[in-house]
Amino acid sequence: MKKTNALILTLILALSAFLSGCGAVGSNDIRIGVLNEMTGGNATMGTSAANGAKLAIKEANAKGGVLGKKIQAIYADNKSEPSESANAMTKLASQDRVVAVTGIFSSSNAIASSSVAEANKLPFLAVGATNPKVTVDEQSGKVKDYTFRICFIDPFQGTVGANFVLDSLKLKKAAILVDSSSDYSKGLASFFKDALTKGGGSVVAEESYLQKDQDFKTILTKLKTMDVQVIYVPGYYEEVGKIVKQAREMGLMQPIVGGDGWDSPKLTEMGTAAALNNTFFTNHYSPDDSSEASKSFVEMYKKEYGQAPDAMAVLSYDAANVLIDAIKRADSTDPDKIRLALAATKDIPTVTGSTSLNATHDAVKNAVIIEMKDGKQVYKATVKP
Structure with a gap:
């Protein structure tokens, strides 16, 4: 019995040492x-x-x-x-x-x-x-x-985006493209819409897509038949880049605006530098911060x-x-x-x-407004809460 207890004690000590060594x-x-x-x-x-x-x-x-x-x-x-x-x-x-x-x-x-x-x-x-x-x-x-x-949070970010459209771009009629598989995209779209309409603007079209979609031409074809002055795309960079590229190829040259989900070097890779001109997004920070x-x-x-x-x-x-x-x-x-x-x-x-x-x-x-120019992020403004 004593030998058994001693063996158990030895095993416990060995296990403790092993776990300690593993952090x-x-x-x-x-x-x-x-x-x-x-x-x-x-x-x-x-x-x-x-x-x-x-x-x-x-x-x-x-x-x-x-x-x-x-x-x-x-x-x-x-x-x-x-x-x-x-x-x-x-x-x-x-x-x-x-x-x-x-x-x-x-x-x-x-x-x-x-x-x-x-x-x-x-x-x-x-x-x-x-x-x-x-x-x-x-x-x-x-x-x-x-x-x-x-x-x-997005109530602030959506309001910043809507006010930028109304006050800086001087535009009122927006289309919104929403990633319906994303809480982020759906929430930000809702807050943007609320702020835009309260500010005197209107949403003339709301279309949805899913993350990992590749072809957005059906949605964009609808927008070509409407009186759309600006397109709001609160999505992530992979889909956003493809949406912007396909929109420009179809002749939709309106300003396109989005949120912090755009912030990736891959945005330009997906959308091309030329297509991303005249696009803007709200973000948390700019490397140009002095x-x-x-x-x-x-x-x-x-x-x-x-x-x-x-x-x-x-x-x-x-x-x-x-x-x-x-x-x-x-x-x-x-x-x-x-x-x-x-x-x-x-x-x-x-x-x-x-x-x-x-x-x-x-x-x-604070939030910052970023403009895409020739594939580069350019700081435009800081917006306080």
Whole structure:
């Protein structure tokens, strides 16, 4: 019997040592999940987001880490799909045992991940998911306890886009093309329409498509028969690029306007530089930002990755730093204490400006207007909330 007990004790100690060596709970690292669209339709944005978080964590570790420990990032890919987002969040919570998670660009993916984070009482700081349903439960209307975001939300972004059409482009009659498979696209289209009509404009056509569609000529043919002055396309860069290219080929030369889902180097690849002239989109950030914080970040990012950062890289860098700051303020790796610290976030210096989270766990941020000129993004204006 004594030999059996001794053997069991030896096995337990060996297993504990093994788990400790693998970085399990109880190791000298603080595990943070970094969950993004690394493959699939939004891969360029997810890769940028992962790069931004990686840079922030590398910087924090170089300064000694947090609470006397190094930060260990556990990277996960949601494959640009809501179901995979939920699966990846489940793994981060139950197997990887992270203390918090940051990441995700797509609203649909963030909503799916948020459900898992809430069930596991795991703090989740979304990077670029702008639909209100990310942080507020659609059924109950209650603010989610463990879900936060670092970016502005679509009621603001849609209003900025509509006001730009009315006040800067001086146009009133719009057609809207909506990705009906995307919470982001449907929500942003709705907020744009509300703001446009309240401002004296009108929506003369609403057409829908699905993510991964290739041919948009049937929709565009309808628009050619209508009195359309501007086309609003609140979608993601792959479909947007194809829509713009096909629209120009069919002689639709009106201004085309969209949202932050356009922000990818692949937009020009899909749409061509010439076709994208006279197009505009709302975004979180422009590399042309002249603040010292922005210039320093752009220089650091270029040195690390050999290219200029996009908005997702900047937002993810900011999100990782806000999360690290919350862990410091919580003075703990306990998830409940971290989420309380996140909820109390106020006036934290970030690249995209001083960051505070409001009562619905959303950041109140400026938006910028970007114009596409000869395949390049050109800053036009900053719009405050």
